[in-house]
Amino acid sequence: MTRSAGATLLSVNVGLPRRVAWNGTTVFTGIFKVPVPGPRKVRRLNIDGDGQGDLGGHGGEQRAVLVYQRDSYDHWARHFGRDDLTPGSFGENFTVDGLADDEVCIGDRYRIGTAEFEVTQPRVTCFRVGMRLGEPQLPALLVGHRRPGFYLRVITEGEVGAGDPIVRTRTGRHRLTVAATDALLYLPGRDADTLRKAVDIPALSPGWQQSFRDLLTGDLSTATTLGPTIGTEPAWDGFRAMTVARVVRETPTVSSFHLRADGDGAEPALPGQYLTLRLRDRAEDAATIRSYSISAQPSAGTYRITVRRDERGRGSRFLHDNVRAGSSVDVAAPRGEFVLRQSGEPVVLASAGVGATPLMAMLHELADGGSTGPVWWVHVARGPEDHLFAAEAGDLLDRLPGARRVTFYTRSTAVPATGTTLHGRPDGERLALLGLPATARAYLCGPGSFVADLTTTLVRLGLAPDRIHSELFGALAPINPGVVDRPVEAPHQPAEPGTGPAVTFARSGLTTRWRDGDRSLLDLAEACAIPTRWSCRTGVCHTCATPVISGTPTYGPEPLEPPPPGQVLLCCAQPVDDLVVDA
Ligand SMILES: Cc1cc2nc3c(=O)[nH]c(=O)nc-3n(C[C@H](O)[C@H](O)[C@H](O)COP(=O)(O)OP(=O)(O)OC[C@H]3O[C@@H](n4cnc5c(N)ncnc54)[C@H](O)[C@@H]3O)c2cc1C
Ligand code: FES
Numbered sequence: 001m002t003r004s005a006g007a008t009l010l011s012v013n014v015g016l017p018r019r020v021a022w023n024g025t026t027v028f029t030g031i032f033k034v035p036v037p038g039p040r041k042v043r044r045l046n047i048d049g050d051g052q053g054d055l056g057g058h059g060g061e062q063r064a065v066l067v068y069q070r071d072s073y074d075h076w077a078r079h080f081g082r083d084d085l086t087p088g089s090f091g092e093n094f095t096v097d098g099l100a101d102d103e104v105c106i107g108d109r110y111r112i113g114t115a116e117f118e119v120t121q122p123r124v125t126c127f128r129v130g131m132r133l134g135e136p137q138l139p140a141l142l143v144g145h146r147r148p149g150f151y152l153r154v155i156t157e158g159e160v161g162a163g164d165p166i167v168r169t170r171t172g173r174h175r176l177t178v179a180a181t182d183a184l185l186y187l188p189g190r191d192a193d194t195l196r197k198a199v200d201i202p203a204l205s206p207g208w209q210q211s212f213r214d215l216l217t218g219d220l221s222t223a224t225t226l227g228p229t230i231g232t233e234p235a236w237d238g239f240r241a242m243t244v245a246r247v248v249r250e251t252p253t254v255s256s257f258h259l260r261a262d263g264d265g266a267e268p269a270l271p272g273q274y275l276t277l278r279l280r281d282r283a284e285d286a287a288t289i290r291s292y293s294i295s296a297q298p299s300a301g302t303y304r305i306t307v308r309r310d311e312r313g314r315g316s317r318f319l320h321d322n323v324r325a326g327s328s329v330d331v332a333a334p335r336g337e338f339v340l341r342q343s344g345e346p347v348v349l350a351s352a353g354v355g356a357t358p359l360m361a362m363l364h365e366l367a368d369g370g371s372t373g374p375v376w377w378v379h380v381a382r383g384p385e386d387h388l389f390a391a392e393a394g395d396l397l398d399r400l401p402g403a404r405r406v407t408f409y410t411r412s413t414a415v416p417a418t419g420t421t422l423h424g425r426p427d428g429e430r431l432a433l434l435g436l437p438a439t440a441r442a443y444l445c446g447p448g449s450f451v452a453d454l455t456t457t458l459v460r461l462g463l464a465p466d467r468i469h470s471e472l473f474g475a476l477a478p479i480n481p482g483v484v485d486r487p488v489e490a491p492h493q494p495a496e497p498g499t500g501p502a503v504t505f506a507r508s509g510l511t512t513r514w515r516d517g518d519r520s521l522l523d524l525a526e527a528c529a530i531p532t533r534w535s536c537r538t539g540v541c542h543t544c545a546t547p548v549i550s551g552t553p554t555y556g557p558e559p560l561e562p563p564p565p566g567q568v569l570l571c572c573a574q575p576v577d578d579l580v581v582d583a
Contacts, residue, residue: 006097007097009094009096009165010070011088012047012162013087013088013094014033017030018030020131025484025486026486027131028054028482028484030053030058031091031129033091035086035162039159042065042113043157044064045060054481058126062120062207063124064151066093066152067094068092069098069101070096072101072149073089073090075145075147080135090129090132090149091128092149094112098166101122101146101147101178101182102180104150105174105175105176106120106176106201106203108168109155110168112164112167113158113159113164114158116169117153118152119152120150120205122181123148123149123151125186125536126541127139128481128482130537139537140538143183143187148179173200174200176194176198176201180194184212185208186541187560190215195216196216233565234565238549238550240261240333241328241330241331242329242330242331243260243262243326244257244326245302247323250388254354254388256305257323259275259302259331261301261302267334269298269303271340271358271361271365272293272359272361273293273335273336273339274334274336274358275291275292275294276331276549277291277315278329278330279329281322288315288318289506289580291506292357293471294334294361296364297365305357336358338358338445342369345373346402346441347362347440347443348375349363349377349378350376350379350444350446351379351446352380356379356388358445358471363377363396374402374403375397375402376406376434378408379405379406380425380450381407382412383411383414385412387409406422409421428460428461436458436463438461438462441467443469455468476531478532478533479535492528493510493528494512496515497513499515500516501514501575501576501578503521503580504549505528505530506583508528510528512524515527520571520574521571521573522534522571531583538557538571539557539559539572545569546570546583547566548566548579550580551577551579552575552577554573556574558572
């Protein structure tokens with residue numbers, strides 16, 4: 001055993017979560033810690049008297065104890081010119097002398113008092129530390145200055161107290177320091193060799209392991225959880241005029257619009273992607289911007305979208321009432337990460353109502369590609385008259401030797417129930433009869449409740465959550481860590497509208513003007529009750545990465561690593577000109 005270069009526990013700090021007013025909302029947080037005298041018992045999940053508010057982001061076995069160093073306190077005191085930083089100010093449980101982030105490695109074990117600990121990951125980059133210290137940029141600075149601090153897992157429960165020496169009992173595999181691990185996730189210039197080493201450290205927490213695995217494989221759907229997304233670049237900037245080649249009535253309330261890309265022809269689209277349309281009678285009119293999934297693979301230079309008429313909806317009524325063969329509409333390039341993977345795995349395509357659209361593009365792709373593997377087509381309609389793409393899907397499924405299909409009619413018994421037509425909803429008992437293998441990859445699209453229920457059912461049937469992908473025809477579920485008691489509001493104009501460039505939040509169907517007082521597009525979105533997704537709010541975590549459909553954003557301050565082309569980090573961006581984002 002080696003005393004870790006004379007490291008010492010200076011202070012044990014605890015605090016239970018409480019409600020704190022912040023930014024017009026309430027945050028439930030355990031970031032406020034105060035030093036406690038005498039020895040304290042450390043248990044598997046917490047130090048006695050300590051707790052976390054948001055267990056999704058903090059706490060748990062892998063993040064039981066947060067450590068921060070006196071040397072970093074001195075650094076920040078100089079940086080901010082502050083003399084009020086007392087132990088616990090950075091939300092840490094242990095304030096220590098020694099154990100620098102560029103010396104301590106993931107997997108190192110330490111004995112302190114009668115307890116033993118293992119280093120599992122750097123600090124989670126989150127806005128709460130900035131809120132606690134009144135320094136909003138702090139999350140980015142902790143990463144940029146390479147002073148994040150780190151978490152410990154409790155290997156042996158015991159008692160610890162201020163003044164205890166810290167003794168290293170084991171060194172972590174591959175000697176990857178906390179600072180290097182943090183930079184690997186959040187800073188540019190990462191290399192595959194180090195990523196491979198990181199995923200080979202058993203002590204690294206599963207969350208960080210997954211993020212590094214996603215970075216290694218370029219996973220589109222999960223890489224946003226901690227690290228940057230890897231997107232496909234849109235085929236063209238902004239909107240391009242297209243001519244409606246024909247309109248086809250699919251059901252009494254649903255029609256397909258075939259859009260011909262004049263000149264260059266239709267660029268390829270990945271099966272499952274969507275187009276965004278700018279709808280208006282004349283160029284000087286206010287536009288309605290709405291997105292529609294491509295419902296068949298582009299062919300003969302045309303895209304097909306399929307739209308359900310909503311009697312009270314502006315965009316869908318405009319399409320159904322005003323748009324005819326020969327009309328011109330402005331169309332943004334195919335986008336979206338809900339795409340079929342060409343992996344040869346068993347595939348489940350499950351939809352309700354008009355949610356069949358992106359899955360039809362996937363079914364076309366499977367049939368055209370001569371797929372021979374198992375494919376399950378599960379569709380829910382109210383009755384035969386609303387059964388979208390019944391004949392077209394049937395023809396495609398007939399071409400797939402491994403295809404099985406089942407239709408659920410929820411409000412009609414006009415067609416007798418058979419092995420492939422059922423009355424009612426796709427509950428667990430009925431889906432269990434389909435014999436879906438746990439190795440299947442599922443793609444779901446329909447109303448939020450359909451997607452949520454089916455996801456729960458599929459997980460119960462053995463599918464891993466990361467094999468279930470879904471598309472929502474509206475705003476994505478918000479990610480607002482720790483925020484509680486936020487009233488449910490429909491998107492609306494801000495109380496004090498601005499006069500700057502027009503900013504459109506496409507999924508929420510709202511256009512408003514930039515206000516000079518807003519620091520970022522995230523501020524503006526919050527003023528309009530747009531559902532938002534964020535964690536650090538300072539350009540580090542990429543949780544707020546959002547596709548830009550048209551226009552130009554700029555940054556102030558610059559993010560530590562820019563998002564992939566075609567995306568913007570809402571938390572630190574402002575519009576240069578009229579901007580449309582997919583939020
Ligand atoms: C990625 C993506 C893909 C999509 N793909 C498809 C697709 O393939 N096919 C498809 O049909 N749709 C699709 N959508 C949904 C589509 O973008 C539109 O949201 C949909 O057409 C409704 O838009 P709207 O303008 O007609 O309704 P909106 O004007 O946006 O109204 C939305 C809802 O609010 C209600 N509402 C409006 N005004 C009032 C009021 N005054 N009082 C009370 N309620 C009101 C309406 O009833 C309506 O239900 C997709 C969305 C996304 C994000
Ligand atoms: S919220 Fe973390 S980068 Fe924007």
